[in-house]
Amino acid sequence: MLRLIAGRARSLVARRATPALTTSSARTASNGHEVTEAVDMSRPMYWDRLDTPLPDKLYKDKLSAADKSLKEKEKGPWSQLTNEEKIALYRLSFRQTYAEMHQPSSEWKTVVGGIFFSVGFTALLVWWQRVYVYPPRPRTFSDEWQAKQLQRMLDMRINPIEGFSSKWDYEKGQWK
Amino acid sequence: MSLPKPLMRGLLGKRLRFHLPIAFGLSLVAAIAFKYGVTEPRKRAYAEFYKQYDAVKEFNAMKEAGVFESVRPSGE
Numbered sequence: 440m441l442r443l444i445a446g447r448a449r450s451l452v453a454r455r456a457t458p459a460l461t462t463s464s465a466r467t468a469s470n471g472h473e474v475t476e477a478v479d480m481s482r483p484m485y486w487d488r489l490d491t492p493l494p495d496k497l498y499k500d501k502l503s504a505a506d507k508s509l510k511e512k513e514k515g516p517w518s519q520l521t522n523e524e525k526i527a528l529y530r531l532s533f534r535q536t537y538a539e540m541h542q543p544s545s546e547w548k549t550v551v552g553g554i555f556f557s558v559g560f561t562a563l564l565v566w567w568q569r570v571y572v573y574p575p576r577p578r579t580f581s582d583e584w585q586a587k588q589l590q591r592m593l594d595m596r597i598n599p600i601e602g603f604s605s606k607w608d609y610e611k612g613q614w615k
Numbered sequence: 616m617s618l619p620k621p622l623m624r625g626l627l628g629k630r631l632r633f634h635l636p637i638a639f640g641l642s643l644v645a646a647i648a649f650k651y652g653v654t655e656p657r658k659r660a661y662a663e664f665y666k667q668y669d670a671v672k673e674f675n676a677m678k679e680a681g682v683f684e685s686v687r688p689s690g691e
Contacts, residue, residue, distance in 0.1 A: 594680035596673065600664045601657065609676070 487535045497532045506531060 478484070483495035502510065512520065513528055520528070529536075578584060597603045608615045679688050 591682065594677060594682045596677060601660050605664075
């Protein structure tokens with residue numbers, strides 16, 4: 440049960456922003472143990488989104504010496520880069536490939552399960568309401584009142600051409 | 616890795632040239648269907664009804680049934 444609610448809460452969070460690999464965290468110093476860094480949302484962030492091919496900044500902020508030399512090599516003709524170097528450059532700029540982003544997840548099962556659960560719970564609430572809150576039924580709902588109502592409609596010749604009274608045979612006193 | 620250059624221009628025009636005639640045609644069909652499926656039968660039904668309509672007879676029947684407030688059934 441708790442896992443279901445937690446799962447539902449998790450599915451409400453659409454796409455999580457990935458904090459850049461290296462952001463300074465001022466909290467670890469004061470607390471003395473590793474705390475999750477707060478993402479500074481006032482600065483450009485990195486997103487893995489299908490509709491944003493080029494996020495606001497590159498994935499890797501702090502480049503090692505090897506990365507920097509690779510970036511220098513990137514400034515030259517690209518035909519001189521090997522395939523592994525091209526992939527390494529890609530992974531510097533991006534966290535996931537489009538193929539990885541398209542990987543299906545089981546999130547929909549949680550969502551659908553949550554929907555059914557909510558609908559069922561609402562049904563219970565509505566049932567309770569029907570028993571304890573609703574006032575007594577109006578007298579116009581009873582069968583004799585409805586019969587008298589229909590008879591009055593026929594007497595008034597409601598919609599005699601194509602509608603209600605056109606279906607009634609007035610000579611024989613029965614439905615056509 | 617040399618793919619042909621994709622179509623860059625005229626995309627909306629191409630779509631419109633394809634879809635607009637279809638849209639117009641379907642709307643025309645819908646209008647004609649409605650005219651001959653709904654309005655013509657309805658006009659005929661009304662004409663037939665009023666050919667044999669005796670207003671006074673209907674009024675007296677309704678009066679006897681007691682639906683009017685200004686004139687009560689002959690019994691009362």
